[in-house]
Amino acid sequence: MRKLLSILAGIILSLILVICQSNTGTNEKKAQSLNLSDETSEDATPHYHDSLVPLATTIQERRINEQTIIDKSNTDIEVYLLQHDYNSLSSFVKTEIANHTPDTIFYRNDHFRSYNDSTNSWTTMRYPDNYAKVDITQFIPPGEAKQFQFFFPVSPNSHKGTYRLDLIFQNTTHKSYYYVSKNFKIK
Numbered sequence: 001m002r003k004l005l006s007i008l009a010g011i012i013l014s015l016i017l018v019i020c021q022s023n024t025g026t027n028e029k030k031a032q033s034l035n036l037s038d039e040t041s042e043d044a045t046p047h048y049h050d051s052l053v054p055l056a057t058t059i060q061e062r063r064i065n066e067q068t069i070i071d072k073s074n075t076d077i078e079v080y081l082l083q084h085d086y087n088s089l090s091s092f093v094k095t096e097i098a099n100h101t102p103d104t105i106f107y108r109n110d111h112f113r114s115y116n117d118s119t120n121s122w123t124t125m126r127y128p129d130n131y132a133k134v135d136i137t138q139f140i141p142p143g144e145a146k147q148f149q150f151f152f153p154v155s156p157n158s159h160k161g162t163y164r165l166d167l168i169f170q171n172t173t174h175k176s177y178y179y180v181s182k183n184f185k186i187k
Contacts, residue, residue, distance in 0.1 A: 055183035098145035115162035
């Protein structure tokens, strides 16, 4: 009985925290949301003058056919509508991904890289120690598009630079992997 009461108390406390955080987070995001795509946003906060400029997108399909691996460039997946949302505690990149392949694909993983001008190289960005990355599988059926939001491990005080969002998708037969790299610049 004691165990049951402690479990119920934990569930109730968790629900209260989730409700409070979602209300606070929604209000903060509305107040500080910044649309940094090519179009100007009417609800952008005026004291932010930075802009996100979409750059090249590279999509590579890797097929596993018996014992061989076939690499080819793929234009059947589109990445567009980049937006950068951040507040004082966290930063996110939102994007829309369209699937023009004949198969349903599902999201496997993501990570960000930053570009270093002096060494002409890309460095994988580290997530904070207190961040627990949870990749929830999301399916994109053929001919459809879905919006994704990715935690962007960058400080709001020093976020200017060139970045790359690397994504991995897989089709439902597990025979094709899609490696998507979307470059963008925040100035």
